[in-house]
Amino acid sequence: MRTLSAFNKFTNTLKEQDLIMPVLFIGHGSPMNGIEDNEFSQRWTKMAKEMPVPAAVLVISAHWFTKGTLITAMEFPQTIHDFGGFPKALYDVKYPAPGNPALAKETAALIHTAHVIPDHDWGLDHGTWTVVRHMYPDANIPVLQLSIDYTKPPQHHFNLAKELYSLRKKGVLIIGSGNMIHNLGMVAWDKINGPAYGYDWTLQLNEKFKQLILSSDYNQLINYDRLGKEGKLAIPTPEHYLPLLYTLGLKGSSDNPGIFNDKAVAGSLTMTSVKLCPA
Incomplete structure (x- = not known):
């Protein structure tokens, strides 16, 4: 049974510190990654061990796509099983x-480009817990979600993320959770459990x-609608892609x-994922 003692020490305003937390974009893939011990979940577990223990985790998940910007503000968020079959x-x-x-209130106050x-x-939702439960299996670190406003253009999301930067100085691990390339309509289901396989595009x-991310050349990534036929195939809808822009905006x-x-x-x-951390 959960009790308030699990997060009482985090309820005061978080203080800035010398340490700057990394920021992640995680390709979360199938919900089954939440319970499988595979190369992806193993890397998430290892990733957590390579970083300082966060005071809290804030996730921008592909699966909370809303009109307006919302943030979870309850004491005990439920585990959502937002999938079928x-x-x-x-x-x-x-x-x-x-x-x-x-922390939800403090985060909302940082954002001036939207009313949170x-x-x-x-x-x-599963964009959050399937990943975070491998990273922090004891479930003793506060976890919040910030929604993605589907009425806003990509540049808005990139700019909004910049307003969250100070949270990195307060021990908050921020994660964008989606998939850079995500076209379920073209999935080769006969190869879903096989070795790595990708179409040429x-x-x-x-x-x-990867080249644009590693060179910090974000203009084409923000304006992904200009990537031609390949871009339309890779990003037929934006919800899984936009969390990447939050991560990059926090650089x-x-x-x-x-x-x-x-x-x-x-x-x-x-499943390609990104870690940004100070040198």
């Missing part, structure tokens, strides 16, 4: 991490995305970009 074991998972209403609405109905665009002048879980899956999906 999977084994019962996946639906049985509960990730009982606490929330942090004080406190939310008490959502919780942690998937592999070509994945390489281009500081001393951050070095790194790539991990760089793999194409089932033709039209990539």
Whole structure:
């Protein structure tokens, strides 16, 4: 049973510190990654061990796509099973991490490009818990979600992320969770459980995305609608892609970009992920 003691020490305003937390974009892929011990989940576990323990985690998930910008502000967010057709074991998972209403309020106050609405109905969707439960299995670190406003253009999301930078100085790990290339309509289902496989356009665009990220050349990534036919195939809808822009918008002048879980899956999906951390 969850109690307030799990997060009482985080309820006061977080203080700035010398340490700047990394920021991540994680390709979360199938919900089954939430319970499977595979190369992706193993890397998430290892990633957490390579970083300082955060005071809290804030996730921008592809699966909370809203009109307006919302932030989870409840004490105990529910575990949301927002998918269908999977084994019962996946639906049985509960990730009982606490929330942090004080941090939600503080985060909302940092954002001036949007009016942020406190939310008490959502919780942690699978874009969040399938990843974070591997990173912090004890569920003793507060976890919040910030929604993605579907009425706003890509540049808005990139700019909004910049306003969150000070949270990195307060021990908050910020994660964008989606997939850079995500076209479920073209998935090669016969190869879903096989070795790495990507269509030619998937592999070509994945390489281009990595090149632009590693060189901190974000203009083409923000204006992804200008990437031609390959871009339309890779990003038929924006919800899985936009979390990447939040991660990139949080880049500081001393951050070095790194790539991990760089793999194409089932033709039209990539798990390619990004870590930004000070040199």
